[in-house]
Amino acid sequence: MAVAPSKIGFGGGCHWCTDGVFESLLGVARVNQGWIASNGKNSDYSEAVEIYFDPTLISLSELIEINLHTHASRSNHTMRHKYRSAIYVHDDTQFKQAADILNDPRAEFDEALITQVYPSKGFKKIKLS
Numbered sequence: 318m319a320v321a322p323s324k325i326g327f328g329g330g331c332h333w334c335t336d337g338v339f340e341s342l343l344g345v346a347r348v349n350q351g352w353i354a355s356n357g358k359n360s361d362y363s364e365a366v367e368i369y370f371d372p373t374l375i376s377l378s379e380l381i382e383i384n385l386h387t388h389a390s391r392s393n394h395t396m397r398h399k400y401r402s403a404i405y406v407h408d409d410t411q412f413k414q415a416a417d418i419l420n421d422p423r424a425e426f427d428e429a430l431i432t433q434v435y436p437s438k439g440f441k442k443i444k445l446s
Contacts, residue, residue, distance in 0.1 A: 322346045323372050325380060326353045326405030326437050328365035329388030335366045338387050344374030351442040353405045355435035363401040367440050377411060381418050385432060402430075405437035412436070 329335065336348045347369040352362035370380060381404060388402065404415045415434040 322369040323377065324367060324369050324407055325377060325411060326365050326367050326403075326440065327380075327384040328353060328363055328401040328403040328405065329384060329432070335384075335388070338383065339366060339368050339380070342370075342375055342380075342383070344371045345380075346370060349440070349442045351440055353403075353437055353441075354439040355403070355405065356438050359401065359403075359435055360438065362439070362441060363403075365401070365403070365405065365440075367405075367442070377414055378418060381415055385418075385426075385430065402432040404432060404434045406434060407437055 327335065327339075336350050339345050339348045345368060349367040351365065351367065353365040353367065354360050354362045368380065370377075384404065388400075404419075406412045406415055412434055419430055419432060419434065
């Protein structure tokens with residue numbers, strides 16, 4: 318019996334650059350480029366990708382770690398309004414797992430991560446002509 322794909326969103330850099338990183342991975346079924354919004358002060362849309370994946374082939378943890386290593390997840394540069402460093406989750410389990418990874422004291426980063434975990438409240442997919 319086939320496993321239904323899981324979904325996660327990642328922000329960090331230009332969606333044109335980010336999609337290729339994830340499309341090449343075994344276990345990733347589809348990557349959509351676009352903009353994701355959350356709630357509160359993060360209700361404005363910023364560039365991101367929406368990833369559908371098979372958790373029996375690639376874990377959420379692996380995807381999060383790849384995202385952290387493939388954009389400036391430690392740099393609070395001036396374009397963060399457009400390129401929010403974020404993990405957009407769809408349920409409480411994803412939220413806890415993502416938060417645990419970001420708060421892991423054994424993380425491989427010399428500088429503090431600025432990446433935040435947000436609930437995904439909307440996705441606008443790019444319409445390619």
